[in-house]
Amino acid sequence: MGEVILKMKGIDKSFPGVHALKNVELELRRGEVHALMGENGAGKSTLMKVLTGIYSKDAGSIIYEGKEVEFTSPRESQDAGISIVHQELNMMNHLTVAQNIFIGRERMKGKLINDREMEREAAKLFERLKISIDPGETMGRMTVGKQQMCEIAKAISKDAKVIVFDEPTAALTDAEISDLFEIIRDLRSKNIGIIYISHRMDEIKRITDRVTVMRDGEYVGTLVTAESTKDDIINMMVGRVVYEDPKEKSSVPPNAPVVLKVEHLNAGKMVRDVSFELHKGEILGFSGLMGAGRTETARALFGADKKESGDIYINGRKVEIKSPQDAVKYGIGYLSEDRKRYGCIVGKSVAENTTMACLEKFMSGIFINKKKERETAQKYVDELKTKTPSVDQMVRNLSGGNQQKVVIAKWLARDCDILIFDEPTRGIDVGAKSEIYALMNELVKAGKSIIMISSELTEVLRMSDRIVVMCEGRKTGEIPIEKATQESIMHAATLRE
Amino acid sequence: MKAKNSLGTQKLAAVIALVVLFVFFSIFGEGFLQYSTVISIFDSLYYIGFMAIGVTFVIITGGIDLSIGTVCICCALIGGTLFQKGVPMALCLIIILVIGALFGLANGLMVSVMGLPAFIATLGTMMITRGLGSIVTNTASVTFPTGDAEGAWYKSIFKLQSQNLPDSMLAGIPTGFILLIVLAVVMAVILNKTRSGRYILALGSNKEATRLSGVNVVKWETLAFVISGLFAALAGISYAAIYPTLMPGTGNGFELDAIAGVVIGGTSLSGGVGSISGTLIGVFIMAVLKTGLPFVGLQPHYQLFITGFVLIFAVFMDVLNRRKRG
Numbered sequence: 152m153g154e155v156i157l158k159m160k161g162i163d164k165s166f167p168g169v170h171a172l173k174n175v176e177l178e179l180r181r182g183e184v185h186a187l188m189g190e191n192g193a194g195k196s197t198l199m200k201v202l203t204g205i206y207s208k209d210a211g212s213i214i215y216e217g218k219e220v221e222f223t224s225p226r227e228s229q230d231a232g233i234s235i236v237h238q239e240l241n242m243m244n245h246l247t248v249a250q251n252i253f254i255g256r257e258r259m260k261g262k263l264i265n266d267r268e269m270e271r272e273a274a275k276l277f278e279r280l281k282i283s284i285d286p287g288e289t290m291g292r293m294t295v296g297k298q299q300m301c302e303i304a305k306a307i308s309k310d311a312k313v314i315v316f317d318e319p320t321a322a323l324t325d326a327e328i329s330d331l332f333e334i335i336r337d338l339r340s341k342n343i344g345i346i347y348i349s350h351r352m353d354e355i356k357r358i359t360d361r362v363t364v365m366r367d368g369e370y371v372g373t374l375v376t377a378e379s380t381k382d383d384i385i386n387m388m389v390g391r392v393v394y395e396d397p398k399e400k401s402s403v404p405p406n407a408p409v410v411l412k413v414e415h416l417n418a419g420k421m422v423r424d425v426s427f428e429l430h431k432g433e434i435l436g437f438s439g440l441m442g443a444g445r446t447e448t449a450r451a452l453f454g455a456d457k458k459e460s461g462d463i464y465i466n467g468r469k470v471e472i473k474s475p476q477d478a479v480k481y482g483i484g485y486l487s488e489d490r491k492r493y494g495c496i497v498g499k500s501v502a503e504n505t506t507m508a509c510l511e512k513f514m515s516g517i518f519i520n521k522k523k524e525r526e527t528a529q530k531y532v533d534e535l536k537t538k539t540p541s542v543d544q545m546v547r548n549l550s551g552g553n554q555q556k557v558v559i560a561k562w563l564a565r566d567c568d569i570l571i572f573d574e575p576t577r578g579i580d581v582g583a584k585s586e587i588y589a590l591m592n593e594l595v596k597a598g599k600s601i602i603m604i605s606s607e608l609t610e611v612l613r614m615s616d617r618i619v620v621m622c623e624g625r626k627t628g629e630i631p632i633e634k635a636t637q638e639s640i641m642h643a644a645t646l647r648e
Numbered sequence: 649m650k651a652k653n654s655l656g657t658q659k660l661a662a663v664i665a666l667v668v669l670f671v672f673f674s675i676f677g678e679g680f681l682q683y684s685t686v687i688s689i690f691d692s693l694y695y696i697g698f699m700a701i702g703v704t705f706v707i708i709t710g711g712i713d714l715s716i717g718t719v720c721i722c723c724a725l726i727g728g729t730l731f732q733k734g735v736p737m738a739l740c741l742i743i744i745l746v747i748g749a750l751f752g753l754a755n756g757l758m759v760s761v762m763g764l765p766a767f768i769a770t771l772g773t774m775m776i777t778r779g780l781g782s783i784v785t786n787t788a789s790v791t792f793p794t795g796d797a798e799g800a801w802y803k804s805i806f807k808l809q810s811q812n813l814p815d816s817m818l819a820g821i822p823t824g825f826i827l828l829i830v831l832a833v834v835m836a837v838i839l840n841k842t843r844s845g846r847y848i849l850a851l852g853s854n855k856e857a858t859r860l861s862g863v864n865v866v867k868w869e870t871l872a873f874v875i876s877g878l879f880a881a882l883a884g885i886s887y888a889a890i891y892p893t894l895m896p897g898t899g900n901g902f903e904l905d906a907i908a909g910v911v912i913g914g915t916s917l918s919g920g921v922g923s924i925s926g927t928l929i930g931v932f933i934m935a936v937l938k939t940g941l942p943f944v945g946l947q948p949h950y951q952l953f954i955t956g957f958v959l960i961f962a963v964f965m966d967v968l969n970r971r972k973r974g
Contacts, residue, residue, distance in 0.1 A: 474859075475859055475860050479861070487857075492854070493860050496853045497854070498854070510847075518837075519842065561861065
């Protein structure tokens with residue numbers, strides 16, 4: 152490891168309703184691979200966005216190569232030598248590899264673009280990285296792994312001194328991961344500083360020199376990887392003081408009837424032969440890493456995506472669910488992880504959103520009874536303690552937690568018995584989180600059943616009566632809450648084929 | 649409430665523009681302010697007005713219907729041809745409306761079931777209907793009955809003319825205006841007070857969220873296109889009532905006038921927001937311009953020139969409004 156190339160100190164950043172970063176620090180040396188770890192929503196990506204100038208910071212300083220800097224755009228940070236390899240690939244699929252790598256700084260021959268020169272340079276880059284990719288190939292025709300390599304090549308081609316990898320292995324196969332690590336080691340030997348964001352503990356041990364852990368937008372600490380154990384890191388990530396202790400035993404009576412049974416569900420690559428049962432009054436946690444196929448399973452079950460095969464039984468009766476309409480008819484409600492896109496209609500009012508799934512209950516003849524609609528919406532606003540000036544308020548103007556309550560109200564108004572909560576507290580403040588938790592507990596007490604998909608282990612352990620773990624589209628574990636630990640879940644979540 | 653407010657400001661601006669225009673022409677246009685002028689304003693706006701009311705629904709879904717102009721003429725040509733072949737007028741009118749609705753249904757299915765972009769699907773229908781009009785009529789023009797001829801009664805749906813009228817009203821009684829207003833009210837009620845309207849607004853705002861709420865978005869999106877087709881056919885009838893000789897291969901461009909009216913009235917092309925009253929105001933602005941400009945010594949083609957500015961200005965107001973809301 153060389154001298155310090157980058158130092159972030161006292162970084163603070165707030166968004167309306169969320170304090171995303173609180174006094175965060177990070178130090179990176181030349182020739183170091185530095186892991187940035189934390190649960191989803193810990194603030195890692197936000198910190199990187201502050202570094203690369205996508206967000207402006209509210210307070211704190213960034214010292215880069217000995218000088219205080221403040222980048223106002225990704226372009227500026229790139230020019231200074233900080234590149235980021237994003238988790239989602241930002242590639243133009245119709246252009247060639249070389250055209251993608253040199254986008255925005257095309258090699259020219261007079262007034263015309265010199266494609267041949269760019270392909271030559273790209274080929275040289277790939278040679279340096281020891282990977283075989285044809286620079287003239289169309290980007291969209293390559294595997295995700297190769298596309299990722301192209302992103303890396305692009306980052307390097309800009310003479311980067313610092314490269315940020317944001318969960319680079321999420322979509323890679325084992326062989327590709329090995330290749331990637333080869334490249335990272337090579338970059339390290341060339342004295343480039345590398346920030347490596349990942350959830351995968353084994354990778355951290357394999358490739359990184361130091362680890363900085365974040366939790367709830369705060370800096371927790373920095374460890375030297377070789378001197379620390381997996382448990383040290385996990386403990387720092389999880390922090391034992393979280394809101395409430397994990398649930399100790401299931402609150403579902405042993406003779407509770409099965410309300411939903413899914414058998415051998417198949418839908419694309421992400422849902423492979425998934426079977427499970429949901430009992431009345433149960434919260435069934437769905438755990439797993441990013442991309443494990445949990446959301447896909449829920450969407451296939453709900454009829455939002457096509458399923459290839461599989462049987463669904465509701466209260467013991469086999470049902471055909473081909474569309475969300477069917478699912479709603481059978482009393483299933485789905486609360487999407489992406490509320491603004493799939494959960495509520497942000498351009499419409501609280502009242503209109505509340506009645507969206509059961510408008511037929513609010514009809515007087517052919518007309519919508521708006522008085523009754525508003526009364527019902529108001530009833531749920533009171534019951535769920537939704538903070539809104541009125542039921543006529545547009546959902547856009549509510550905070551994340553309150554938007555979630557509007558979606559819950561929608562399914563309660565429809566009187567759904569089975570609710571699928573997909574990441575119910577993502578992007579929601581700590582305070583509002585406990586309210587959502589309390590609400591979910593009340594719902595199961597009232598006889599509803601809940602499937603809860605969550606990437607936060609503490610949330611899964613706190614809320615679930617039973618936990619289904621998925622990895623790469625398959626169910627890799629089913630753990631009663633009495634036996635569940637973070638370790639046992641993580642173990643199942645990384646059971647690759 | 650904010651959605652309504654933002655729609656409200658643009659609509660208000662449109663109303664003010666309409667009043668200003670009318671006052672301007674009344675003061676500076678010699679002979680503008682008289683009964684016959686009002687009638688000719690009405691005459692010139694019926695067909696655009698009906699089309700605009702219908703296409704408002706499609707635009708609210710976030711789609712577009714480019715075929716209304718040619719569907720309007722095509723339906724009228726088919727109806728007129730049938731009448732010449734001896735089919736009673738009443739039946740002809742019904743057939744015209746049914747054919748229009750069927751073209752709308754075809755558009756709707758292409759968009760909502762087959763997944764074609766609305767622009768492409770309706771562009772195709774636009775070409776098909778334009779061609780079909782020529783095929784059916786064998787490229788000859790079709791003349792609807794006028795005066796006291798048999799079957800000419802349908803004209804009084806839109807304009808009641810009679811020798812018995814007092815001199816001051818010789819230009820006719822604009823019954824079509826009453827029909828336009830009545831239908832506008834009915835469609836406004838459907839849009840704002842019924843489930844179909846609510847779902848059309850909702851799916852225009854966020855189609856996926858609406859679908860995931862268990863709403864049959866295919867059905868309601870298709871319905872919007874059917875309404876559009878039906879009103880295009882009605883526009884065809886009103887067109888034939890005012891301009892009885894129809895040429896095949898025409899109708900192109902009507903749709904853009906109608907869409908301009910809708911947009912000036914505050915309906916957003918990105919969907920989810922819109923009103924029928926706004927659409928009517930938008931259409932009126934264009935009609936007043938068209939009729940009024942000759943009175944201040946400008947030829948009607950200045951209408952296009954000025955309408956273009958009005959359109960850009962109106963939408964820019966909307967964009968500004970949106971930006972303010974962030």
